[in-house]
Amino acid sequence: MRMAGPPVLPPPRPVVDAAAEVAAVGKALAAVAADLDRRAAAASGEASEILEALAMMAGDPMLLEEAEQRAEAGADAAHALDGAFAGHREALAALGGYLAERAADLDDLRHRAVAYALDLPMPGLPDPGHPYVLAAADLSPADTAGLGPDVLALITERGGPTSHTAILARGRGLPAVVACAGVMDVPDGTVVGVDGGTGEITIGLTDEEAAAVGEGDRAERARLAASAGPGRTADGHPVKLLLNIGSAGDLRPGAEGVGLFRTEFLFLDRTGAPSFEEQVAAYAEVFEQAEEVIVRTLDAGTDKPLPFLGLPEEQNPALGVRGLRVDRLLPEVLDTQLDAIAEAARATGTQAWVMAPMVTTPAEAAGFARRARARGIAKVGAMVEVPAAALRAAALLREMDFLSIGTNDLAQYTFAADRQHPDLADLLDPGQPALLALVAMCAEAGRAAGKPVGVCGEAAGDPRLAPLLVGLGVTSLSMAPVSVPAVRTALAARTLAECADAARSALI
The missing domain is CATH 1.10.274.10 (PtsI, HPr-binding domain)
Structure with missing residues (x-):
């Protein structure tokens, strides 16, 4: 509809x-x-x-x-x-x-x-009283968050592969295809099939074909629901399967910890910074419920609307003051956050892992590590989101205890392609050999240093890409909770040697 x-x-x-x-x-x-x-x-x-x-x-x-x-x-x-x-x-x-x-x-x-x-009903979702595939020119995060159980899949004419809508839909386990031109011309009542993995849409299914699609989906969900235990390849090679979360409310059973705690949701759209006490409470709530938590410090700047920072406008925000670079102008923001993380870890008896976003040089890595360790934070890492960081991964690991690769931004900067642009999805494909080569470079540096290197971008939750990443040497994968069973199953079907063979082929 x-x-x-x-x-x-x-x-x-x-x-x-x-x-x-x-x-x-x-x-x-x-x-x-x-x-x-x-x-x-x-x-x-x-x-x-x-x-x-x-x-x-x-x-x-x-x-x-x-x-x-x-x-x-x-x-x-x-x-x-x-x-x-x-x-x-x-x-x-x-x-x-x-x-x-x-x-x-x-x-x-x-x-x-x-x-x-105008005294008209607020725009909203159809409510036909039966399951349906939703087609829209675009869908706001508000509507995506409010999708009910009757919505089987989502198709939009606009949007990028890493837009809020796409990420929220994936997080709920909904098949979603964005940037599908002409979908609003398909008449209501047309039976369609939606493959969120391949982006393929089949229009005009017969009743028999629709029944077969539904049965296949139910069988696949049942198969994945039977998945349990830690991440392992078929020959027992361990791969930690972790969660991407924005708060304690996102935690789900079945994973081995948190690989990306996005703390910026605590700061989003506020007119003033959250207090030290407020931050301690939010971090402690997560620490109390997960054995291992990797906290990303504030990933913000003029490319993300955090008004209380008062940062100047920039002509090209994606290449400006964002992530760790905010510290150049407002060091007290990071100081308070590190103090709060350290206090929450002490109060809960948790060993917190902390990483900085948008680290670009070994000097930045060293400075962040000194400040974190001065507060008693033992495990300090860096996000690898720009090619410069990947190229200098070995030098970063001389200062850091671990690396986490953010494939969404790394693809954007590697291919000079806006990650929100609907017409550039092919360039943002994390299976591109150039991007995989940067991942391999980071993983090799991790092996040489004896330190873990994970992936926490959208690629980590793709069961077709996860074995390639493991074959490249990645030690952990962090994803939306709904993606864990499919990734666990995909890894369990292949030996480490088979993953490595697939990775070598993908690099060609």
Whole structure:
């Protein structure tokens, strides 16, 4: 079924009571924020955090002020809201990268607010009363987080392979295909098959073909559900299977720990930094529930909207002050976070592993390691997200205890391809030989140093790529909880020698 489009904005109407329009603007934004807060309370983990962040965007005082000014100047409430959102969207889109994606989030909030002002139902998902495949021009994180059990798969015309929508869908185990041009031209009621692994969509299935697809899916889910135990190849070579999480709410049984704790969700869309005590509580909650946790310090900058940092605008945020580079301008942010991680580890008796994002040089690695170890943090590592770090992996490991390869950003910087761009998905494929060669370089450096090297990008959760990564020498794979059974099964079907053979072939 196709998702309904945004509300149609009627021609401007004469305003006789500007105060009433100002009040209507405030009510509309408050209603949108309240609806998102309600949905956040009903969700959990990363989905809940994203919904909360969107609710904060709807409650942005600057957005409200601009819309009220437009109403005071004579615009009706719907047009005042439309103009205010348009101005904010243009400012974000001009920054490119991650902020351009957040501009798309503003579109969703605009549609909801305008619909409320026009006394129309807020845009939402179809509810036909039976299972269906959802087709949409694009899908906001709010709608993706709110998908019910009737949605069998997701297809969108826009979006990139590592967009919020794609990642949230994968995290829920939903087959998802993004950047599928023309899907909105497929009539409602058409029976389709969706393969989220290959990106293949089959249109016009017969009843028999649809039944066979459904039976195959159920059989595969049952087979994966039987998977249990630690990660191993067929000949017993251990490979740690870890989780990517944003908070304790994302933790699930069946993995061997946490390979990527994205702490930026604690900071997202706040007007002030979370306090030391607040950070200690959030980190301790995770430490208490997982045996091994790798914490990534704040991955932020002008490519990610953290207003309280007050960072200057940049023409090319993806190549600017982000990740560990924020420390150049605001060292107190990292100091507080390291203090909080260390205190949470002491309070829970946990040995925390901590890594910095966007490490580029051995000097950066050494500086971060000194500061972390000065606080009693014993295991210190670096994310490998830029080719310079991969090329100097051996030098990084002279300063660090481990490396974790973020294939999403590493692909973006290796191929000079925006990871959100829907037309560049082939360049962002983590199976590209050039990217695998960088992974191999890091793994070889880890073997020589006797130190672990993991992968925590989307490639780690792909059962077709996981054996290649293990064959290259990767020691752990960190992924969304739903991906663990398929990866465990894929590794168990191959010996280490077979994984190595496949890796050598992939490098050609």
